[in-house]
Amino acid sequence: MTAEQHEPLPTSAVRVVLVDDHAIVRQGLRSILEREPDLEIVGEASTAAEALAVTERARPDIVLLDLKLSTGADAEGLELCSRLTERCPGPAVLVLTTFLDDSLVVGAIQHGARGYVVKDVDTTELLRSIRAVARNESAFDSRSAAAMARSMRLPTDQPSFTERELKVLELLARGLSNRDIGSRLYISETTVKFHVRNIMRKLDAASRAEAVYEASKLGVI
Structure with a gap:
């Protein structure tokens, strides 16, 4: 039996908002997550402004956030992470991004994220991370955990x-x-x-x- 099979599922569906500037990525994530009976996609956004609006409206439990929402700097994604997690009640933020940069991993946690996962993880790992965050636990893949450790003195x-x-x-x-x-x-x-x-x-x-x-x-x- 795998860890995913014996982990208790929440009594009600975990409400998730997807934030990514690529529509095809959001569509792919939606198709994966909507197969799970304990997960419900309640909104999508491609920009920080859209993310704040849909989060205010949908009141999700988790925001799945890509820090790179434009071709510009990462500051926009980190600032959005802070603004989302500072809300009361606010959603938990799980970063799901292409970029594995030591300073980004640390910055995301400092700005309130509960986890950091790189997009090339398999479906099982992604689902495990989402459910861990839903249980108020942390969620890091092995590479992001190592990146965080390397960046510290x-x-x-x-x-x-x-x-x-x-x-x-x-x-x-x-x-x-x-x-x-x-x-x-x-x-x-x-x-x-x-x-x-x-x-x-x-x-x-x-x-x-x-x-x-x-x-x-x-x-x-």
Whole structure:
């Protein structure tokens, strides 16, 4: 049984808005995601202005965001990420982009994104990432997690972690759920939650994605 098969699905459909400046990409994503009974596409946008308007109207749970919305700089996508996540209540943002740049990965997390996935991931990985973000977890493919770690320098002071906490952190960075982490480490889901709470406390992090970001900045993972 795969991770996707045994992960609990939400009781109601996860509402998703697609933001990408290429119509053919949005059409492809829609055709993939609409096959899933727990996902519902409630809007599309090709520009930042359209994204803000459709998000205000549709109230999605997740915005699937391409940072490159024009031929210009990346600042537009990052600013849009901030504006979306600052809304209350606001959607979770999962970046889905062609570009794997260390500074972009870090910038996306700093601007509020809960995950970062490159477009050439397979369908299973994309669905896993969307569902992880829907559960208020982080979602990084292996390359974006590594890019985030490479971009950080090791400060002189840092919290200490137990060997088990370090293993949990490594699996958090890979976007695994509490259940999957417990399965990998042969511990209960309750114990995983205990370790995650300790990790977030030591890193002064408000979310799992922020904990991964702070741990990467410290050079822990």
